[in-house]
Amino acid sequence: xxxxxxxxxxxxxxxxxxxxxxxxxxxxxxxxxxxxxxxxxxxxxxxxxxxxxxxxxxxxxxxxxxxxxxxxxxxxxxxxxxxxxxxxxxxxxxxxxxxxxxxxxxxxxxxxxxxxxxxxxxxxxxxxxxxxxxxxxxxxxxxxxxxxxxxxxxxxxxxxxxxxxxxxxxxxxxxxxxxxxxxxxxxxxxxxxxxxxxxxxxxxxxxxxxxxxxxxxxxxxxxxxxxxxxxxxxxxxxxxxxxxxxxxxxxxxxxxxxxxxxxxxxxxxxxxxxxx
Numbered sequence: 001x002x003x004x005x006x007x008x009x010x011x012x013x014x015x016x017x018x019x020x021x022x023x024x025x026x027x028x029x030x031x032x033x034x035x036x037x038x039x040x041x042x043x044x045x046x047x048x049x050x051x052x053x054x055x056x057x058x059x060x061x062x063x064x065x066x067x068x069x070x071x072x073x074x075x076x077x078x079x080x081x082x083x084x085x086x087x088x089x090x091x092x093x094x095x096x097x098x099x100x101x102x103x104x105x106x107x108x109x110x111x112x113x114x115x116x117x118x119x120x121x122x123x124x125x126x127x128x129x130x131x132x133x134x135x136x137x138x139x140x141x142x143x144x145x146x147x148x149x150x151x152x153x154x155x156x157x158x159x160x161x162x163x164x165x166x167x168x169x170x171x172x173x174x175x176x177x178x179x180x181x182x183x184x185x186x187x188x189x190x191x192x193x194x195x196x197x198x199x200x201x202x203x204x205x206x207x208x209x210x211x212x213x214x215x216x217x218x219x220x221x222x223x224x225x226x227x228x229x230x231x232x233x234x235x236x237x238x239x240x241x242x243x244x245x246x247x248x249x250x251x252x253x254x255x256x257x258x259x260x261x262x263x264x265x266x267x268x269x270x271x272x273x274x275x276x
Contacts, residue, residue, distance in 0.1 A: 037135075038207040039103060039118060039143040041110040043068045045245055062256070064239035069212065071244035071252035072202040072223070073264060074111045075234045080196030081108050082229050085163035088201075090121050090132060091221040091266075092156035099126045102216040102252075103135075103145070103204045104266075106162050106226075111198035115139050117189065118200075119162045119174045121154050123218055132156065136174045136187050138194075145206070148185025152178055156219075169193065199228045203252050203266045205244060215244060215251045220273050223254075224263040235261040 045066040065074070075081075086106045093102065105120025119136040122145065134152040135145035154160075159179040166172050170191050177184040201223045205215040228234045236257035241264070244252035250270035257264050258276045267273040 036209045037101065037103070037122065037145040038210075039105070039116070039137055039145065039204060040069055040207055041114055041116055042070045042074070042242075062238040063241050063243050065242040066245050067242055068245060069205050069207075070200075070202050071204070071242055072200065072254050072266060073226075073234070073236050073240045073257070074198050074200040074202070074242065075228065075236070075240050076111060076198045078228075079198070081199040082166040082196060083164060084108050084199040084201075084226075084228050085161070085165075086201050086223055086226040087159060087161050088121075088223045089221045090154055090156050090158045090160060091123055091218040093123045093125050093130050094217040094219075095128075096125045096214075096217055098214070099208075100124065100216040101126075101206050101208060101213040102218050103202075103206045104160075104221075104223075105200075105202055105204065106164065107200050107202070108164050108166075108196060109139075109194045109198060111200060113195050113197055115194045115197075116143065117164045117172055117174065117192070117194050119164060119176045119185075119187075121160055121176075122206075123156075123216055125216055130156075134160075134176055134178070134185055136176065136185070138172075138189055138192060140189070140192050143207075146187075148176065148187060150183065150185045152176065152183045152185050153181055154178060155180070161225075166194070166196075199234065201226055201264075203244070203254075205246065205252070212246075214246060215268065218266075218268050220265055220267040222263060222265050222276055224276065226262045233260060233262040236264065237261070 107118025110116030122133040132154040255265040265273040
């Protein structure tokens with residue numbers, strides 16, 4: 001079993017990217033505020049001994065890790081990972097005094113190292129309006145959120161199916177489908193290599209203009225049908241879960257996993273939701 005590595009804390013330079021259309025609740029100028037949204041590898045605050053292990057192998061300490069930008073579940077056992085997929089419901093965001101941001105996604109890499117391929121949805125409160133969008137990115141794009149060439153309109157309550165899949169040593173396919181609108185975005189990334197050291201299902205506070213954003217006040221929502229390496233369940237245990245800590249306060253927290261080890265609920269704030 002590979003051990004988690006602390007202190008990644010990578011500095012990421014904002015890279016301009018234009019996201020696709022929002023869910024009809026923001027103007028073009030407000031959507032343009034997304035032009036410098038950047039994801040990043042996990043900024044560890046701590047990882048407890050045995051975090052991410054199986055019972056009797058690596059322990060089941062909860063939470064297994066904490067971060068200044070990630071919350072959710074990450075698996076590092078049974079590497080390498082050649083794919084990750086999952087389903088989630090786009091959460092609605094509540095009004096906040098200032099602009100706040102959140103990115104829900106699935107991906108491979110980035111927990112232990114700098115290689116990271118991912119796709120997801122954005123749920124933000126920007127300039128007094130809610131903004132929703134779909135995106136993909138990799139470390140080769142500087143982690144900048146990038147729109148799919150196919151138009152995808154994302155709204156709260158939509159069911160999202162997303163996956164990243166390795167085709168060969170240097171080729172990956174990224175796919176995101178909105179089950180409500182039946183819109184699908186697909187992107188093949190070539191000449192790209194990923195370590196495959198981890199797979200993740202995450203709610204993130206992304207970087208904005210080179211700075212760490214404050215997580216948006218999103219509603220509770222589920223991650224379900226999580227899979228790795230094709231059809232295998234990731235087998236989540238409690239120690240695979242991690243919390244987001246901003247200004248010494250827990251601001252985003254997952255539930256304990258379900259009994260099948262492939263689903264959990266996410267909640268804004270510090271009160272842990274019940275398991276699905």
